[in-house]
Each structure stands twice: as C-alpha cells, then as structure tokens.
Amino acid sequence: MCAYRKELYVFDQSRPVKAVIRNYSEADFDALIRIQQESFPPPFPEELWWNKEQLSEHVARFPQGALCVEIDGEAVASITSLRVHYEPEHPAHTWEEITDSGYIRNHRDDGNTLYVVDISVRPAYRKLGLGKWLMQSLYEVVVELKLDRLLGGGRMPGYAAHSDKLTPEQYMEKVLAGTLKDPVVTFLLRCGRTPVCLVANYLDDEESRHYAMLMEWRNPFKRV
Template structure:
C-alpha cells in the first residue's frame, strides 16, 4: 500500500504518507512506541525488532506506518485469523504475543494487533486514516471483516455500578464518551461483544470491547 495526501490539524497543512513498513523503519517504529507508551509503561512491552521482522515476513499487507515531517509517526499492525465472536481469547493468545506466528494466510478476519500515533501528531486524524487504510486492505484481500478488541479506559470510573456490557452500550448510544471506544465508533467500528481478562489493563477493568467492521462488498 502507498497513499499520500495533505493532512491538517486545522492550522498546518502537512504532506503525509501511509505505506507498508519494512526493516528500515524498525528504529522509527520503536520510537513511536516509546512516545505512545512512556514510563511507567514497561519498555520491554514496546515492539522489538524480532516482532517487527515477523510482521514484515508473515503479513506485510498488515504492517502499515504513517510518515510526516520526514519520519514515522504512527503505525498499525494486523494479522489474519478465522475467529467467531464467541471464541474466548486474549491479546497474547490471538496475536501470539505480538509475534503473529499464528497468522493464517487464508483467515477470513483481519485482526488488529496494535494501532498507535505519536501524541503530538494525533490532532491530524492519522489514527482514522490508518483505520481507513486497513479497511481498504480488508476489501483488497477479500476478508469478511476487520475485528479487534478496543480498550475502555473510562470504565474504571463507573465499574462499581455498570457491567462492561452496559458501559459499552452507553458509549454506543452517545450517553458516555470513552477515549478509545468513541474513536473506534467514529471510524465505523461496531461493538459485537466484551472480552474479559483480555489485557492487563486496570483502567478497563481488564476488559476489552470486540469492535467489528464488515466488508461491505461481501454478503
């Protein structure tokens, strides 16, 4: 994939590129992780070169980065799996701990492993551009859908009175806003369930919302 456009934050107009990442980008991709997940987030959980090498070797179509100001400022990674919404999984098992060695070349679902954009570039809407690019990949490959589990960092504030499912429904109805789920809804993703113990994430109560986008060109 390769696309270019002029991104804007309402003030600046800046050329931007989304493309597949490769070995020459690994250092920049790790810098993006460092900027997105600063201490006390453990640095050993950032992408490492072995993981990135697996992404590029096993499923290059699912390895996307966004470039602005002459540097990589965001990325999005996916793999293909065949999954039912009811199938119990967590992030580590479904993505092979981020190594995607369980990638299924004929899998009907494009599963999102990770998406991140450097904080100082988020006002350009790059996350939404990356998501749209992955939708285009779904169509290009003939996959049935895109699926991924979104954090719900606002849930911890209401966990004493709402179940995770109730919280997701209220965000979906516009009664509440959540930094992640609201963004995914704006990108066209729809909730299809809640996965408990998906990730070590106290803000979300260790829950995640399964968020789907269906290929509109398939029945």
C-alpha cells in the same frame, strides 16, 4: 504482493500537512518503538511495547498488514494486523492468543479476517486524524484481499474512572448511548467499527480493568 503507498494531506487545524501511508520496514523499527513508548506510557506495561523481534516478524510474515504514517521523513503512527480464521459463534479470546503475543507467528494466509494487533499515534500528531486514516487503510486491505471483516479488541481506558459504580456492560451502554466517551472505543466507533461483544481478561490493562470491546468492520462487498 503489491506494496501499499498512499500520499495525502492531513490537517493541523487549517494547515495542510503532507503525509504518506505505506508499509513499514526494518528502517522504521526505532521510530516504531518510539511511537509505542510515547503512546502507551505507564501504567501500561512496558513489556507490551514492540521489540525488534516482533517487528521483524510483522514485515516478514504479513507486510500487507504492517502500515505506518510518515511525515517529514519519519514514521509517526502505525497499525499492525494479521490474518486469522474467525468463527463468530466463538468470539471469546485473549490478545495474547490471537496475536501470538504480538509476534503474529500464527498468521494464516487463508484466514477470513484481518485482525488488528495494535494502532499507535505519537501524542504530538494525534490532532491530525492519523489513526482514522490508518484504520481506513486497513479497510482497503480487507477489500483488496476479499476478506470477510476487520476485527479487533478495543481497550476501554475510560472504564477505570467508573468501575466502582458501573459494570463493564453498563459502562459500554453509556458509551454507545453517547452519555460517556471512551478514548479508544469512541474513536473506533468514529472509524466505522461496530461492537460485537465484551471480552474479559483480554489484555493486562488495569485502565480497562482487563476488559475489551471486540469490534468489527464488515467488508461491504461480501455477505457473511
């Protein structure tokens, strides 16, 4: 396995800030848990934050898909993925099923798809565009491993404010039309992800009313 490491500058308004995107390791576990705690405060369920057993599985089973952004010597953002075999004609699944509840023990070395388990950025660093850089880095992993696509369920945390008036389908139509913005789905669209379908009961997530929009990025060097 070739280790992933990319040095670049991100911008705090007009000020360049040096950052490193690399594979995370056991030495980063405390920082990674802190990222989760700050990124997903209540009402997001605490039991869905990473624990060290899960993180140990990530770095042991698929280190290529476990990336973080380091600034000033500390991990401040992360993204985690696994390889799965995805059949487009059967898109429905839950987060727990496809990620083994975040433990990724179902990772398949022969999987055709890179599946995003989680992406998190500490709130104080979100203005630097780190999430988009992490997503771009996983696209590079897709190309390097010659996979068909990157795939993942996008939470819809903005839906809670509209669920009394709009169905999930109507809400997503407005997000895709640009008349509404969703904190997660709109971000993923900006990263180049495209919608596949809505999935009900994807995750225990009251803000999204338990829905998610399955979204993909297809490898431009493959025809699938």
